[in-house]
Amino acid sequence: MSARLFCFGLGYSARALAALLCVRGWHVAGTARSTDPVDGIVPIVFDGTAAMADTSELRQATHVLVSVPPGRDGDPVLRWHAEDLKSAPDLRWVGYLSTTGVYGDRAGGWVDEASPLAANTVRGRRRVAAERAWLATGLPVHLFRLAGIYGPGRNQLETLKAGRAQRIDKPGQVFSRIHVDDIAAVLAASIERPAPGRAYNVCDDEAAAPAEVVAFAAALLGVEPPPLVPFADATMSAMGRSFYADNKRVANERIKTELGVRLRYPTYREGLRTLSRR
Numbered sequence: 001m002s003a004r005l006f007c008f009g010l011g012y013s014a015r016a017l018a019a020l021l022c023v024r025g026w027h028v029a030g031t032a033r034s035t036d037p038v039d040g041i042v043p044i045v046f047d048g049t050a051a052m053a054d055t056s057e058l059r060q061a062t063h064v065l066v067s068v069p070p071g072r073d074g075d076p077v078l079r080w081h082a083e084d085l086k087s088a089p090d091l092r093w094v095g096y097l098s099t100t101g102v103y104g105d106r107a108g109g110w111v112d113e114a115s116p117l118a119a120n121t122v123r124g125r126r127r128v129a130a131e132r133a134w135l136a137t138g139l140p141v142h143l144f145r146l147a148g149i150y151g152p153g154r155n156q157l158e159t160l161k162a163g164r165a166q167r168i169d170k171p172g173q174v175f176s177r178i179h180v181d182d183i184a185a186v187l188a189a190s191i192e193r194p195a196p197g198r199a200y201n202v203c204d205d206e207a208a209a210p211a212e213v214v215a216f217a218a219a220l221l222g223v224e225p226p227p228l229v230p231f232a233d234a235t236m237s238a239m240g241r242s243f244y245a246d247n248k249r250v251a252n253e254r255i256k257t258e259l260g261v262r263l264r265y266p267t268y269r270e271g272l273r274t275l276s277r278r
Contacts, residue, residue, distance in 0.1 A: 002027060004090075006061035008046070008077045009068040010038055013097060013149060016184040017065060029057035031068075048076030055084050062090045063191060067097040069123075070130040078133055085139055093194050094141045095187055096134045100176060100201065102127050102145060106248035108172055113145075113199045113254055121242050131199075140196035144187065147203035147250055148243075150268075151180030155275055156217035160226075165218075167211040168244075170231035175210060175243075176203040176250040179265040189259035200255050206267040207249040213268050220276040 005021055007014040007030030018028045018041055031046035032038060046052045048068060058064070058081065066077050073079065085091065103111040104118035119125045134141045150156070159165040186202050211228060218225035231244060255261045265271035 003063065004029070004057075004061050005063045005065065006030060006058050007041075008064065008066045008081075010041060010043070011067050012151070012154065012180055013146070013183045014065055014067045015039065015041075016151070016180045017187045020184045020188055029061075046080075048080075051080040055081070058084055059088050060090070061088055063093040063095075064088075064091065065095045065097070065187065066134075070126040072126075074126075075130045075133055078130075078137070082137060086137065092140055093191055094134070094139050095190065096131065096141055096143050098127050098131055098143050098145045098199075099124070100145045100147050100203065100248070100250050101246060102131065103246075103248060103250075105246045108174060108247050108249065110249045110251055111201075112251040113201055121245055123242070124246075135197060140194060142190050142194070142196065143199035144183075144190075145199060145201050145250075146183065147176035147178045147201075149180055149183065150177060150271065152275065152278065154180075155272065156214050157221060157272060157275055160214070160217055160221055160223065165214050165226055166234055166236075167214045167226045167228050168231050168234045168236075169211055169228040170244060173209060173231075173244060173247050174207040174249060176207045176248075177213075177268055177271075178203050179263075179271045182261075182263050182265055185264065186255050186259060186261050189255070189261050193259055195258070198254075198258070200259070201250050201252050202255060203250045203252050204263055204266055204268065204271075205252065208268060213272075216269060217272055217276075220272055 004027045010030040029042035032043045035043050101124035102117045104120040117128045119128050215225040
């Protein structure tokens with residue numbers, strides 16, 4: 001049986017996995033808002049407001065990745081295609097991309113996959129509900145709780161070059177991060193070692209203060225870092241500001257011990273150094 005991946009949402013992380021699997025000879029299809037070609041991936045129109053008109057690619061999938069966020073009405077994939085997934089005859093792995101926001105704020109303390117889910121934002125609570133809904137389907141679901149994602153075209157080097165970087169000072173605040181290539185490696189490792197019902201924290205080895213990361217990126221570019229700006233005075237969107245409501249360190253031992261993953265970029269330093277050479 002040939003391996004066939006169907007992605008609900010062809011976003012940054014899904015495309016990284018698709019690229020990795022296409023090189024290995026997989027057939028990959030995924031949803032987008034148009035049928036424009038996407039790097040060898042078969043595009044299927046789906047925006048979450050109605051069911052896909054053509055479900056043939058989904059019905060043939062052996063693996064499904066879900067990166068579509070839930071809305072106020074719940075998870076749009078489950079709303080429109082739960083029964084299609086349950087009736088897919090060869091489906092053996094479903095990956096749901098969640099967020100470490102499900103753990104809420106821990107005042108800088110540590111969380112692992114056994115920690116209680118205590119989301120304290122609307123987005124976080126929706127993710128908790130979506131995780132539970134997916135697990136309740138009886139499908140071979142695997143949960144991946146992603147930290148802050150960076151990689152090519154999406155990193156502090158780019159924001160510095162564009163003049164949009166801020167060095168925000170909020171004492172004690174740290175964030176966990178993960179390079180998009182390491183996300184793809186974790187997902188591929190789970191596909192090779194399926195364990196339905198399991199949750200995995202997908203982050204690197206070192207939570208760090210955001211101002212520290214900006215300063216490191218500036219040093220790589222040989223420019224002066226932006227001045228420190230108190231959090232209360234920073235110019236940020238409501239969504240950007242909401243990320244600072246959570247302060248925690250996320251443990252990642254499970255992806256190493258159970259999936260055998262060795263992170264290519266164990267901290268932001270290795271990741272940004274490599275990106276600075278491109």
